[in-house]
Amino acid sequence: MSALDVRAFTVGPVQENSYIVRASSEATRGLLVDPGDEPDRLMRAIEALGVEIEAILITHCHFDHIGAVAPLARATGAPVYCPEIERPLLTDLMSWVPPGFGPFESYEPEHTLAGGEQINLADLDIDVIFTPGHSPGHLTYALGGALLSGDVLFQGSVGRVDLPGGDWATLERSIAGLLETHPPETVVYPGHMGVTTLGREAASNPFLSELRGHGQRWTISDRSAADSPAA
Numbered sequence: 001m002s003a004l005d006v007r008a009f010t011v012g013p014v015q016e017n018s019y020i021v022r023a024s025s026e027a028t029r030g031l032l033v034d035p036g037d038e039p040d041r042l043m044r045a046i047e048a049l050g051v052e053i054e055a056i057l058i059t060h061c062h063f064d065h066i067g068a069v070a071p072l073a074r075a076t077g078a079p080v081y082c083p084e085i086e087r088p089l090l091t092d093l094m095s096w097v098p099p100g101f102g103p104f105e106s107y108e109p110e111h112t113l114a115g116g117e118q119i120n121l122a123d124l125d126i127d128v129i130f131t132p133g134h135s136p137g138h139l140t141y142a143l144g145g146a147l148l149s150g151d152v153l154f155q156g157s158v159g160r161v162d163l164p165g166g167d168w169a170t171l172e173r174s175i176a177g178l179l180e181t182h183p184p185e186t187v188v189y190p191g192h193m194g195v196t197t198l199g200r201e202a203a204s205n206p207f208l209s210e211l212r213g214h215g216q217r218w219t220i221s222d223r224s225a226a227d228s229p230a231a
């Protein structure tokens with residue numbers, strides 16, 4: 001349905017997925033989502049693609065997703081969009097980093113987002129969706145038939161809820177909201193592990209068994225569940 005071009009880079013000790021997203025493989029402008037670590041590697045990729053980064057989007061402010069925001073904002077000149085509630089973590093990053101990780105540089109974001117916004121960046125129409133549960137201000141970015149969903153939903157798993165501000169019932173509601181408002185073939189680019197689709201997870205993710213019992217329309221997804229996720 002879309003010529004969306006998404007390049008994934010798994011970075012840092014926590015193996016976080018950073019993404020470069022463009023409206024198509026020919027587009028000269030793009031987005032950088034969750035630059036978590038390895039800023040030099042990400043910058044080399046940006047230069048190799050010849051893409052001008054128009055914005056840096058953050059799904060949530062756990063250190064593994066934002067460790068490279070400051071150096072890449074500086075190198076690209078792109079403004080940073082940060083979940084409003086989690087802004088204090090980005091502006092005082094090392095206060096929230098567990099021992100043994102970092103050092104990382106704090107950053108004052110140019111913009112904050114609460115969820116519910118519709119923005120257009122790099123020729124992409126983006127719905128900003130509030131998806132708390134893994135973290136209190138977590139955002140999911142919906143664009144071009146895909147979700148950049150951070151640590152909400154993984155291939156066969158879900159985001160952990162044992163960190164500060166985490167809550168399983170809240171996360172379950174956030175996931176149910178995504179499933180109810182997007183079709184099964186929606187591609188999910190998660191913050192860790194591989195690409196999947198909403199339909200596949202609705203049909204087989206063991207953490208969503210309770211949702212499956214409620215008979216929502218998205219449970220009728222056998223076709224999509226058998227599909228391989230797009231690369």
Ligand SMILES: [Fe+2]
Nearest residue numbers: 060062134151
């Ligand atoms: Fe996280």
